[in-house]
Amino acid sequence: MSAWDYIRSVPDPEIPVVDVVSMGIVREVEETLDCVTVTITPTYSGCPAMAEIESGISASLHEAGYKQVEIKTQIAPAWTTEWITDEAREKLRNFGIAPPERRCASGIGGNSVACPLCGSEETRLMSEFGSTPCKALRVCQNCLQPFEHFKCI
């Protein structure tokens, strides 16, 4: 197993059904004999989960036997939801969170977002801000359920 495989076992602390690699947070992993350097990109400037993600990655690699683990933060290019894998998008949907669109629409209104529960495209934006920086609140006009949408950035 490579260092990448160990890092893949680290869940996203806010959305534990997906891991940090499939969320596109891990940029690069450099391995030497017993030392490993991991470069990560924060999702939002103020995301409080980043400290947790760093310590999660460190812990998983130490447990795997790497003696020295260094975590570097890289800001540019800025993280984008395009880096979230298809598999992770599917997991988000099954978890009840509408995944981000492949292409972001700008301006008021934005894309249509399908309800993760009933699949209806008839959904309405309640607020662009939700329980974490990365999510917006929507409500389905068909099944009337409120749900979270992972917003496109």
Add this chain to the structure above:
Amino acid sequence: MELNMELRGQVFDYLLRHADDRLVLGHRLSEWCGHAPMMEEDLALANIALDLIGQATLLYKLAAKTEGSGRTEDDLAFLREPSEFRNLQLVEQPNGDFADTIARQFFFDSYDVLFLEKLSLSAYTELAGIAAKALKEAQYHLRHAQRWMLRLGDGTEESHNRLQDSVVNLWCFSKELFVPDNLDQVLVTERIGVDLKAVNSSWQETVTDTFREATLDIPGDEQYFASGSRGGYHTEHLGFLLAEMQVLQRTHPGAIW
């Protein structure tokens, strides 16, 4: 890019200005937490505060690194006096009612999107990277403020009147967003900073369009306008804000948990 001694000090001062804007406004918005008029708004304002404080952290870290004297981002945030803060007077104004907060936020966000677009082209690549990241967040913030400007301005008579009062009261803080000083000019020449004059006309357009749609009158220019905040001149409100924000580090220096 390699900065010589003189330029290093200038970039440090420039980074502080823009970090201070974000820390002070973020702190103001965080005062709404648990008090906003509705649940969604409570989350929205707390989220925006979090983004702004996160951006401030990145800028303070870069400032500390640029200065190279061993200070940390926390030292810069918690151990400076009000006269050492370089934020705009606009962002330190009290929250007032919800209309006051929205008007203040609209003025700042509409400026911030334009400012960050230009800053993301800075020759100081680490600064450009922070700006590009912050821009994505600022676009959400602006949409939020614009929606509320429309909803309140073109809403009931009461909401319209209160928002109109708010924009009149805050108008005197709007000019200094675009008045460049020597430092701005030096850093424009070095292609590190933003040419504020170039941003000003686009800002006027955004304000004019939003005000028209929100049925608000734009206040006239025959009045007092605040200035001097980039030189450390502030309204009395900043001291109280910092006293509350810094009390822990001032009382127990170096405390961590």
